[in-house]
Amino acid sequence: MAAHTDIAEDGWIARAPASWRPYLLLARADRPIGTWLLFLPGLWGILLAAPSWMEALRLIFLFAVGSLVMRAAGCVVNDLWDRDIDRMVERTAGRPLASGALLARQALVFLAVLLALGLTVLLQLNPLARALGVASLLLVALYPLAKRITWWPQLAMGFTFGLGAPIGYAAATGRIDLACAVIYAAAILWDLGFDTIYAHQDREDDALIGMKSTARLFGEQTAPFLAACYGATVLLLALAGYLAGLSAMFYPALALPAGLLARQVITLDIHDPAHCLRLFRTNREVGLAVGLALLIGILA
DSSP: OOOOOOOOOSGGGGGSOTTTHHHHHHTTTTOTHHHHHHHHHHHHHHHHHOOOHHHHHHHHHHHHHHHHHHHHHHHHHHHHHHHHHHTTSTTTTTSHHHHTSSOHHHHHHHHHHHHHHHHHHHTTSOHHHHHHHHHHHHHHHHGGGHHHHOSOHHHHHHHHHTTHHHHHHHHHHSOOOHHHHHHHHHHHHHHHHHHHHHHGGGHHHHHHHTOOOHHHHHGGGHHHHHHHHHHHHHHHHHHHHHHHTOOTTHHHHTHHHHHHHHHHHHHOOTTOHHHHHHHHHTHHHHHHHHHHHHHHHHHO
8 A cells, every 4th residue: 555645746737847746845835735724724713803905915925925925935844854753654654855855955945945935925014914924934943843832732833824804904994993903813723724634744753753733632532623623613603703793794704614623523533544535525615615704794
């Protein structure tokens, strides 16, 4: 049986110039789900703020580009920190830095280019959103250390990826308020849940090398933990909609993402890494369903 890995060297990456392929793999260009999961909380924040249509479209475009660039930058930082660990984990041993396909100095040059592009996008936002964007760099840099010192690295990931929600809200309104804080909390708990599912792919390898995770912490009790995270996520989304003055139609519209999240809890099999990866990827549809609910709450 082939080793479990989420690296896809075939498809369109195989048709790219050979010199580009390690950089594309380092940036996880073969796996756009990470870009989606970074972008979607920003989309929630923008829609919750309900700016004009032209401003909403401008911000959504900027956040899409920024998510693509900063997700790639985050992957470079993560792989620089983890290249020695990645060599010992079945799923990640083929990553470019772990395998030697790229040197650390090459990755650092690539990171500088990505950060320059991210700065270009950030400068298109208002001062408050820029400040939050700069603050997010600290989280991006420190997140890979979390699994070395705490059983809750997935929570650190939630604070990092979920920060798109307050940045999007601040970009649209120029302020931070209670609705902004609540939707950030919802994004954090959503991320905590789905990243715990993702971490079950590496649970056994992590135990061998001493890396911590909520997957290892909760083990066979992951489903109840996941239900708590996702239940709180839906409740916080409802509260954010109430605080932002969305219409009553927002609440029944939340039934779709709630149902998709419940399906993850019910069907979870922590002993099947490929199944965990498939469940993790369904969170793109969850995030889009939340965006749809927010849109309905604005328009209805």
